[in-house]
Every structure is written in C-alpha cells, then in structure tokens.
Amino acid sequence: MSLSVYDDVIGSEEMNRGDTVEMVEDIYESADAVRGHDPNTEMEDTSTMRILKTQQAGLKREVTYPDVYHYLAETECVYTREAVKARRYRLAAVGLGLLCVLLLTAITVLWIQFNHLTAERDHLQTSYTNLTAERDQLQTSNTNLTAERDQLQTSNPNLTAERDQLQTSYTKLTAQRDQLQTSYTKLTAERDQLQTRTTNLAAERDQLQTSYTKLTAQRDQLQTSYTNLAAERDQLQTSYTKLTAERDQLQTRTTKLTAERDQLQTRTTNLAAERDQLQTRTTNLAAERDQLQTRTTNLAAERDQLQTRTTNLAAERDQLQTRTTKLTAERDQLQAERDDLPRRFSELDKAVRDGWIYFSSSLYYISSEYKIWSESRNDCRKRGSDLVIINSREEQDFINTLRKGQLVWIGLSDGETEGVWKWVDGSELITGFWYPGQPNIKGDEDCVTNDISSDLVNNWNDYPCNRQLFWMCEKRI
Template sequence: MEMNISINKNREVPEDNELETHRTRNKKTEISETNSPGSRCYRLTAVCLGLLCVLLLTVIIVMWVKLQTRYNSLNAERDQIQTSYNNLTAERDQLQTTYNSLTAERDQLQTIYNSLTAERDQLQARHSNLTAGRDQLHTRYNSLTAERDQLQTRHSNLTAGRDQLQNSYNSVILERDKLQTRYSNLMTEKGLLQNNYNSLTAERDQLQTRYNSLTAERDQLQTRHSNLTAGRDQLQNSYNSVILEREKLQTRYSNLMTEKDLLQNNYNSLTAERKQLQNRYNSEILERNQQQTRYNSLTAERDQLQTRYNSLTAERDQLQTRHSNLIAGRDQLQNSYNSVILEREKLQTRYRNLMTEKDLLQNNYNSLTAERDHFQNRYNSVILERNQQQTRYNSLTAERDQLQTRYNSLTAERDQLQTRHSNLTAGRDQLQNSYNSVILEREKLQTRYSNLMTEKDLLQNNYNSLTAERKQLQNRYNSEILERNQQQTRYNSLTAERDQLQTRYNSLTAERDQLQTRHSNLIAGRDQLQNSYNSVILEREKLQTRYRNLMTEKDLLQNNYNSLTAERDQLQKEREGFQKKFFEMDNYYRQGWLFFNSKMYYVSIEVKSWNESRQDCRERGADLVIINNREEQEFLSKHLGSRNAWIGLTDTDSEGVWKWVDGTALATGYWSREEPNSLVGDEDCVIYDFASNTIWNWADYPCSRNFIWICEKNKAAL
C-alpha cells in the first residue's frame, strides 16, 4: 500500500509539471501568435500537453476510486471480524455456562460420592459389630450347647444312679425276704444239724482223707497257677506296650488331625485371598481398560484437533497464495511505476519551460496531497482496527479451545464420578444385604440361645428333682441296709453254729473251688488278654494305615498350600508391578508422552538447538529419537504434521558418515529430495521437514538452529 501511495505521489508530480508546462506554453503560444509566424506549431504542442494532463487527472481519479473501494472492503472485513468476535464471545459464554454447570454437577456428584463413602463406612462398621455380636452369640451358643450336653450327661448319670438305687433297693427287699426265709430254715436246720453232728464226726475222718488228696491236688494247681501267672504277666507286659504304642499313635493321629485342620484352614484362607487378589486384579484390568478408553478418546480428540490444524494450514496456504498474488500485483505496479519514471524523465526536460504554470497547479496538488493523507490515515486506522479484531479473534479462539478442553475433561470426570457412584451404590446394597443376613442370623442365634436357656432350665429342674429323688431313695436304701444288717446278724449267729460244724469241710471245698476258680479265671484272663492283644494289634495297624493316609493328605495339603502361597505371592507381585507400571505410564501420559509399539515418545513445546534438545532428553531419562522402521517414521510424521523437529541423527564425528545418538550407523534413511546437501555450510544435524513428503522428509540443518525435538525411550525401562 505504501508503494502504491509513493507511485501516486510520483505520478502527481509529473501531472503538476505538465499542467504548469501547459499553461506556460499557452501563454507562449499567445505571445508567439502575435509575435512569430510559427504559432501554429506551438498551438499543436499545447493541445497535446492539455490532453496529457487530462489523462493524468483521469488516472489519479481512478486511483482514488480504488482506494475508496479498498477502504470499503476493509470496513466490511472489519465488520465481519467483529461479527466473528461476537459469535466467539457468545460461544465462550455458552461454554463458560456449560463449564459452570458441569462444575456444579461434579461437585454434586462428589458430595454424593462422599456421602455414599460415609454410608459405606457406617454400614461396614455396623457389619463388623454385627459380625462380632454373631461370633459372641455363636460362642455363647457353643458354651450353652456344651453345658446342655454336660447337664444331659449328668441327667443320664442321675437317671442311671436312680435306677441302680431302685434295683439295689428291690434286691435288698428281696434279700431281706430271703434272709427271713433262711432264718426260719436255719432254725429248722439247726436241729437237723445237731442231729447230723454225730454223722458229721464220722464223716470228718473221711473228709480228712479227702483233705489230704485235695492238698496234693492244690499243690499241682498252685504250680499250674504260677505258670499261668507268669504267662499272664508276659501278656500283660505285651498288652501294656501295645497300649502305649496305641496311645502314641492316637496322639500322633490327633496331632495330624489338628495339623490337617490347620492346613485346611490355611488352604481355605489362601483360596479366599487368591479370589480376593483375582477380583482386585480384574478390577485393575477394568481400570486399565477404562484408562485405555480415555486414552483412545483423547487420541481421537487429538486427531480432530490435527484435522482442524490441517484446515487452518490450508487456509494459511490460501492466504499465502493471495499474498503471492498481491506481490505479483505489486511487481506489476512497480513495472508501471518504472515506466512512469521513464516518462517523467522525458517530461523533466520540458519541465524547465513550464515553471510558470507550476504555481497555478501547486494549489491543486496541495489539496490532493491533503486528501491523500486523509485517506492514508483512515486506511492505517482501518488496518490497525482489523489487526486488533484479528488479535481478539485469535485470543477468543484460543479461549474457546481451552474451554472446550476443560469441558471435555469435566465431562470425563463426571462420567468417572458417575461410575464410582454406581460402584459405591452397588457396594452399599451388597453391604445392606450382608447386614440384613447378619441381622437374620443374629435373630436365629438369639432364638436358639433362648431355646437353649429354656432347655437348660428344664434340665436343671429335672436334675434337682432327680437329686431329691435320689436322696429319698438313698434314705430308704440306708434304712433297708440297717434292717438287712440286723437280719444278717441274726443269720450270722445261726450260721456260725453251722459253720463250726462244717468249717473244715467247707474250707477244703472252698479252697479247692477257689483254686479251680483261679485256674479258670487265669485261663479266661489269658484268653481275654490274647483277644485284647490281637484287637490292639489290629487297631495299631488301622491307626498306622490312617497315619500314613493322614501323612499323604498332609503332604498334599502342604503342596497345595505352598502352590497357593506361591500363586498368591506371584499375583501380589504382578499386581504391584502392574500398579507401578500403570502409575508411571499415567505420569508419562500426563507429561505429554506418546506410546507406540514398545516405545514412548515426547514431542517438546519449546524450541532449542540440537545439543540442548539432546541434553533435555537425557534429563528425562531418554535420548533423541532413533527411527528403526517405516511404521515408526509414519507414526511420527503423522503426529508432527507441519512442524519441524530434531531427531537423533548427526555426522559431527565425520562429515558424510551419519550415525544415531547410540553410535549405530544409519541403515535406512528417509531423506527428502536433494538431501542431505549442506546447503548453508556446516549442516551436521537432521530434522523432520514439514514441507516435504510425509515419509521422505528428512533434511540436514545446522545444529545451532532452534526447533522442537522428539525424545524416545523404551517401555521396558518403566
């Protein structure tokens, strides 16, 4: 625009000169018409100069009309920018309103979440209290059950004792009757015995002979009894050893049963812990999938922003084309200006003759110059206003994008809080169900406790009544015993008289019978000990078999316990490693790192030289990117779009020998056409060139130039 104004100024100067020249020539023509015969030639010259001045005035008017049209177009563009500014302001207000509503909704969901968390904790506490109450009631129930069993046992014992006393009482009554009958019989027998005493005296001699024979037989039985006693002692020792071995096996069996129960409990606890870890692992997997979904949504949003960026890039290219067209128009005007300058030089020769007419045209020139300055000022103000509107439009666009980003983040946060609200509601319902089940179980235990208390009271009453009945029977038994003792005393006095007569016979007969009985008893005891020994041997073998089975079962349970322990530890380690890796990946994601295959990439925002860029990557635990394959090249090119960025390729060690930052030589390069070329001198570092092909876009640049950079590190380093 300034060049056009300068051209107009340069054009106005020859126009003024030509007017002055034309007036001077007219005057000279008038003088020449009166003074010289060649006035016709001067008149023709004056007419030509007049036509030229008219033509120049027409050009000036056309330029003024163009300036006015351009001023109007700038006003229209300013109005359009103002309208866009108003629309963006309205959209910003709408987004602000939406942001505020989402913030309020987030706060409301946070409040609901906190209340549900408190309610869950309260239900958890009530559940724990009810569980403790249930365990206490269960303990009391077990103690009452044991007490009931004890009372039942005591009741059974008392009932048996009562029956035994009743039987004893009945037997004592019968014995008393028998003794009474025998007393009468003995009184009769006393007379008979007195009569038989003489016959017994004769019989005594015979008994003496038989006594001697029985004494010899007794000695033989005594010898056999000693032998049987020794055999019995030997069997008794074997029996005792077997009993001790059985007790040891029984003890080991009990220990194994206890150890089996402990292992079973450990197995059950480990199974439950494994299920709990599995559930937590599944929840972590779900959370990782949710994070992956959020990452995909952000990637889609990034692609959408990339599309908008590409559209803005296309619009910039259109503006660049329009700028090129304006440059071409300027060059065309410059050519016209040069031609006018040439024409001015030709007219400058004739300027000296038109100095008198310049004064008349100077006034017109000054007025046109003032009007041009006025238009120039208005044009500059419109340009400034347009730039201000453009700046405000760009700021509003950036603010709208920021509000859109915050709106999307709040929407995601609201969805996350909604999900957590649903999970807490489900957990609260589950705890409520558990609470209700515990309440029902407590009521059942309470009912059973009441029943046991009632049953205990009944058993106590029965016990008291049986105790009283036992005391009555004991008193009756004691009275019958006293009466029996009296009868026995009378019977004994009568029997003593009879015994005096038959003592020797009875003693020998009794001794023989006693020896015979002892012999039979020893035989029976030996047989009984043999049977007991055989049964103990069988029981020992059974216990040995059960012991082996329990040892095998214990080994199996121990193996299961060890495997479950190892599995639990492995799941715990995997969970901890997964959580650590997830938190690190989330931290890297928040810092702006990108993930592709087994590597992570960081694209900077600020610009630095190649060496400073590499130092920044090293401080991040990475290095400048190394391109290993075409897929990685396409991924980074797509992400960069139209931005230039440093990569980890240089030939600073040896010119023309390109190496990566890890020291490996370049195998496959994706150079642009005519690259590398060291066009401006020492170009030892490589960038992505956005103006090139999307694949073949490497170019060498001086390492001191400032660009953004790409850092790279392996995921295995996490």
C-alpha cells in the first residue's frame, strides 16, 4: 500500500511539472510572436490573438493571464524599447510566480511523503519491538528446556552406570550359578554312588532336581529381564541422540536469529532506503518465530517422554536389583547347603548303618523294644533327635508303612493343658489324622500313638502315657 501511494505522489508531481513547463513554453512562444508583430498589419495582430487564445485553450486550465492580454493590446500602438523591456520583466515575474507555485507544490508533496514514511517507520519499529520481545521469550524458554535436558542427561549416565553395575553383578551371579551347577552335578554323581546303600536317597535327588529346575527358570527369567532392559537402553540412547541433534539445530538457529537481529537494528537507521528489505526480514523473522515455537513445543514433549522413560528405567533397575538380591540369597543358601552336604552325607551314611531310614530330608528310627512315652522321648534325645512330628499326609503314609502295623508313640500330647495338643517342639497341632471318635479325652490319656485300624490314614488314638509301646524318632538333616 505504501508503494502505491508513493508512485501516485511521484506521478502527480511529474504531471504538474510537465504542465507547468508547457505553460511557460506557450507564454514564451506567445511573447516571441508579439515581438515579431508588424504594427501596420492588423490582420497579423488578429492572427496573433487567435494563436494566444488557441494555446490558452489547449492548456485546459482555469488560469488567465490579464497582464499578457493587456500588454498585447498596447503593443498595437507603441513598440518602444522601454515597452519591450517592461514586457520582458512581466514575463519574468510570471515565470517566477509559476516557479514559486511549483516549489510550493513540491514542498507539499515532500511533506506528505515524509509523514507517510514516518508513519511506516513507526509501524515497522513497533513490529520489530514485538518480534524482539517474542524472540527473547522463546530464547528464555529454550534456555529452561536446555537446563532440564542437561539434568535428564546427567541422570541418564547415572542410571546407565547402575544398570552396568547390576549387569556385572548379574554376570558374576551367573558364573557362580554355573559353578554351583557343576558342583551340583558332582554331588549328584556322589549321591548316585550312595544310592546303592539306600533307595530313599532317590527321593532327595528328585527334590534337588526340582530345585535345579526352579533355579533354571529363575535364570531364564533374569535373562529375559536383561534382554528387555538392553532393548530399552538402546531406545533411550536413540532418543537421547535425537534430542542432542535437535538441541544443536535449535542453538544454530538461535545464533542466526541473533545475527539477523543485530543486522536489522543496524539497518533501521536508514528506514526510508531499506523499508522493503526490513519488511521482508520482518516476515522471515515471524516465520522463524513460529518454527522456533513449534520446535520448542516438540522439545518439551520429548523432554517429558525422556523423563517418563527415565522413571521406568529406574523402576526396572530397582526391580532387577531386588531380583539380584533374592538370587544372591538363594545362591548363598544353596552354597551353604552344598558346603554342608559332605557332613550331611557322612551323618546319613552313619545313620543308615545304625538303622535310621531317610525320607524327605529327615531320618526316622523305630525302636525294637517297649517303653512309656517319656522314656521313649528320652531315648530319642540321646540319639540326637525327638519323637516324630507328622506334618503332612505323605509323612503319615510313610510312617504307617514303616511301623508295619505296630502301635508306636509319636511326639504329640496334651500334658500341659487338657485338650490342647502340642508337638514336642512346642508347636500346636494344625492338621491331625485322628481315628473317628478320637481323641475321647478319657482319664489320663494325654499321649498319642498310631493305632491298629482298618483306616491306614486316620489312625491316631490318645493313650495313657504310662503304657509301654514302641516309639519312633525323627532327626532332621
């Protein structure tokens, strides 16, 4: 719009200047015609007047020249040198007046143009100030996001170091597990050699096999967790690389924007000459502002995503550390059991030679003579054990098979509180295998034995403790 107004003003100025020049040329031509006029020829005077009137009509203006007409009328009679000089002075005065009008017109046009340029300069200055303020706000936001990114970047190496440390611990535990596996294989071979001495050691081998299966499953689970953690680490590394590249790109564009700002500030000193260039750069600056705003939003979203992933990685690290702790505890327990296996095998071998029978991590001994309940317990204690405690249906079935239909004392009584049955280790009875109608709590029947009945499972019966019966001892190994 400012360019069109400027062209209109210049065009009108050139039109006025051309009309003025034509007017002056016509006047001088008329004066030359009068200067060559013959006073004796009236026809030529009339022709000259017609030429002047025709030239005045060709100007198409409402401008009259009474002095010129008056002078032409007087020249019909007087053609003295003074009259010619006076005519020239008048023509010069007319030219001077026209020049004054032209100068006034030019000053008016220049004043209008100056006001228009000043308004445009103020408008551009306001736009530049607003864009500078927005640029400073975006630069502040960019600085804050860069600081948050640096914090997340600092947290990321720490988590990576912890993950590597856990990985190293996991590798060591795996090596130790393999060593334990090798030792376990050797012990399995030794157990197979001892199996010729007792058929009950096969059950323990099956139990150890079950433990090995569980350990293998836990190892596979840890391997899966490690694979998932490695994949998430690679994903986090990729996101970090992209974020670094976008940060560098944003830094480069910020530097360019600063350079353009300085260049724009220098060029604003010559507003009229660089108005079009400044307006173009203002448009480019607005576009770059929108682009910077969009990238700032994207950077904030990526920052939130990176922070979420960092939180997830920390949670998984804690979970892996917990699993590592459990695995370490199981390893220590297994290692302790392995170290204790020679002693246990030695005791087991000696016990088997002494008449003990192995079942489910315990040794059982059945007497070959009769004693009351208290003496039976004393005999078990001398042997490093106590009267048998039955905790499961499998153990009940085993004892029924071992006693071969004989009545034997077990380690259950209500001697302390009538009706409250407790085992010899002080624990209360939870699951019992009583014969139907038992215990009947008659008299001093405070001790329990396996009775002779058709039911091979539910055959417990309360007896007087002073009855002499066989007894069964139990020793845990």
